[in-house]
Amino acid sequence: MDTTQRTEQQRSAERRRRELLEAADRVVLRDGPQASMNAIAAEAGITKPILYRHFGDKGGLYAALAKRHTDALLASLRAALDAPAGRRERVESTLDTYLAAIEARPQVYRFLMHPAEGSAGGEQGFDVGKHSVPLLRRMGEELAQVIEERVDLGPDSRQLARVWGHGIVGMMHAAGDWWLGERPCSRADLVRSLADLLWGRLAAAGDRLGGPGF
Amino acid sequence: MDTTQRTEQQRSAERRRRELLEAADRVVLRDGPQASMNAIAAEAGITKPILYRHFGDKGGLYAALAKRHTDALLASLRAALDAPAGRRERVESTLDTYLAAIEARPQVYRFLMHPAEGSAGGEQGFDVGKHSVPLLRRMGEELAQVIEERVDLGPDSRQLARVWGHGIVGMMHAAGDWWLGERPCSRADLVRSLADLLWGRLAAAGDRLGGPGF
DNA sequence: GGTGCGATGTTACCAACGGTAACGAGAGTC
DNA sequence: GACTCTCGTTACCGTTGGTAACATCGCACC
Secondary structure (H helix, E strand, O other): OHHHHHHHHHHHHHHHHHHHHHHHHHHHHHHOOOOOHHHHHHHOOOOHHHHHHHHOOHHHHHHHHHHHHHHHHHHHHHHHHHOOOOHHHHHHHHHHHHHHHHHHOHHHHHHHHOOOOOOOOOOOOOOOHHHHHHHHHHHHHHHHHHHHHHEEOOOOHHHHHHHHHHHHHHHHHHHHHHHHHHOOOOHHHHHHHHHHHHOOHHHHOEEOOOOOOO | OHHHHHHHHHHHHHHHHHHHHHHHHHHHHHHOOOOOHHHHHHHOOOOHHHHHHHHOOHHHHHHHHHHHHHHHHHHHHHHHHHOOOOHHHHHHHHHHHHHHHHHHOHHHHHHHHOOOOOOOOOOOOOOOHHHHHHHHHHHHHHHHHHHHHHEEOOOOHHHHHHHHHHHHHHHHHHHHHHHHHHOOOOHHHHHHHHHHHHOOHHHHOEEOOOOOOO
16 A cells, blocks of 8 residues: 555656656757746646756756657667668668767757757756757667677777767767758768768768879 | 058057957856956956957957867868878877877867756757767868768769768777766777778678567 | 644755846056 | 057847746545
8 A cells, every 4th residue: 555655646647757858858948958947837837846856957858858869869879879771771771870860850850959949048958068068979879789789890899889989979960960051962962972971981082183182 | 560560560460369369268268168258357457348349259369269269170181091002001090190189189079069967057058959969060171072072983973072081080980989978998999990881891891690680 | 532743845045156236446647 | 638449348139958946736545
């Protein structure tokens, strides 16, 4: 009986927490990352202190909010990485999954990666630095593990896989960020260009005539 | 006479501005990026309003501060990229220059790239998001230009070079960030690993036995 | 049926921040 | 002497993150 009671209360608290998170999500996606705690509380139909009771401080709320999207993104990436296909197909599919995600919900992406770039004109926003980096790190570590498991890299494979994991994730992130802002080509073109880079086309390319070469 | 007077005043203003920037630099490097305008003004021996007269707002001060370091870094990268050597040597040298820079002055690096991670316990910091991205973008565009100028990429070379420029910069940035935090290997090892990745070692590697391949 | 008690919610407040208005002190110019 | 221009100040405002103190409701317990 004691247990059922506690679980009942816990369930209620968790449901409430989810509601609050959804309200926060709406506000952050509408007002940008500089949404104030007051605004979020108002959207949820309550006042500030209970927000603080649930999440501790603004960072806590942010972390909870970021974790939802981060976990979802990581899950879809993992699925693409595990699909039954050849290596290059899988690389392209994973790149495409990431780019499709940031293309489909750029507000979420900007929230996760670019703190103070909301639509409104405010100046101080969420301190994403503490949380956006972990997303990149998690993706890097995950990719490193996949590489180490599946690619034969000879000695020092562990180290090499980690360097490559973080490097490839950084490549994907930076190229995606730039692409999302300028849209200079189709997503498929971007995917192919990046995969070509990874496949050694830089090394294979010849120097331009008359120049000293890259 | 009028001109000399004005240049004299301008000189004085610029000198003052440099002094203020140096004071701001000290404070930011000591207190982290969440340094307050009051603290910076105090370090400079003055009070807030004249800081605002010189830089407009906090973003202006930050931009001026970031521009100094950004320009210096870009200049050294350009030098490495222009050195007389083979392509791979130059790529390695450029990677090494960047990594050496962030290794030598990690505080500057963290200031430029990671807003709210200062040593002190404060919570709200400079909104770097608006300025750190431009650094990555500038590096990406610059590298893209170098690639397009010197590497023969066939048709669509302009687009491809830009994708690669931003992608490679992102790779360097993410790998460097991770490496700076964990120091899992020497700088030379990291440089070699990244250059190997760029040189197609991923494509050339075989699948691990028993696995479906990466 | 009163009684504690924990969760939920509120109002009112604090400290700190970015930013600004209003004023004052010298220094050169007419 | 009056004018003006820059450098500098004090004192203030609005907003924000965060908290203390109080009210209220449901509910088990004797």
